[in-house]
Amino acid sequence: MKATLTPARDSVPLNAPAQLPVHPLWLRITHWLNALAALVMMFSGWRIYDASPVFRNIVIPPSFTLGGWLGGALQWHFAAMWLLVFNGVVYLALNVASGRFVARFFPLSPRAVLRDLMAAFRGKLSHADLREYNAVQKLAYLVVMVDLVVLVLSGLAIWKSVQFPLLRDLMGGYDNARVVHFCAMAVMAAFVTVHVAMVALVPRSLLTMLRGR
Structure with a gap:
């Protein structure tokens, strides 16, 4: 009897999907850049906030702030803002384009x-x-x-x-x-x-x- 060829797709191991990365490289890079930008903005923002509090009874301890003084905090804040905006756009665009946004959320x-x-x-x-x-x-x-x-x-x-x-x-x-x-x-x-x-x-x-x- 003539041997029957097995389709190529049947030769793929059953556990192949598990070998794929949980998070692709682009996601990991944008995730950590977003985290860095968000944290820098938060800590420098607290120093800016203390210079003119929105709520008089809420003041952030200086030890939890970044920048040292108002001018320094503003420089950190704006630098992190640009990183957050540009990296955030890349993060969202790749999530949507890859289909990950809908699939995961x-x-x-x-x-x-x-x-x-x-x-x-x-x-x-x-x-x-x-x-x-x-x-x-x-x-x-x-x-x-x-x-x-x-x-x-x-x-x-x-x-x-x-x-x-x-x-x-x-x-x-x-x-x-x-x-x-x-x-x-x-x-x-x-x-x-x-x-x-x-x-x-x-x-x-x-x-x-x-x-x-």
């Missing part, structure tokens, strides 16, 4: 978020497959992406208030833009705190973001 529903949140509180939320985000992770990452956009826009409304009058008015005026900027910064600080805590609980997630696997 959707579908998402309030019911799924509540289910995974309750599982997390009970210590039963699985992190066995780091390729899959749970609903709480999806929501957190989407929120921080939107938050970073709000940070940049409100920052522009403060920095170039005369040049961007429409943006300033959308923020409710200069003073309200400062409040929006401060609140967006607080959201980012909360995200960073929770994110670091989760990495401490699941150290493998840090390794995959460093080496891809």
Whole structure:
């Protein structure tokens, strides 16, 4: 009897997808650059905030700020802003173009978020497959992406208030833009705190973001 040829696709090992990196190189590079820019902006922003507090009863300890003085903090802040904007655009563009944005963050529903949140509180939320985000992770990452956009826009409304009058008015005026900027910064600080805590609980997630696997 004549031998039957096996199609080439059948010769691919069943575990081939597992050999692919959890996070591609471009994602890891843009992730760490975004993290660097966001942290520099946050710490230098606190020094700028202390020079003219939005809320008089909230003052950031100098030891938690960057820049040493107002002028130095402004230089750090603007340098990090340009890095965040350009790198953020690359990050979003590659996520959308590669299809990763939809694949990783959707579908998402309030019911799924509540289910995974309750599982997390009970210590039963699985992190066995780091390729899959749970609903709480999806929501957190989407929120921080939107938050970073709000940070940049409100920052522009403060920095170039005369040049961007429409943006300033959308923020409710200069003073309200400062409040929006401060609140967006607080959201980012909360995200960073929770994110670091989760990495401490699941150290493998840090390794995959460093080496891809």
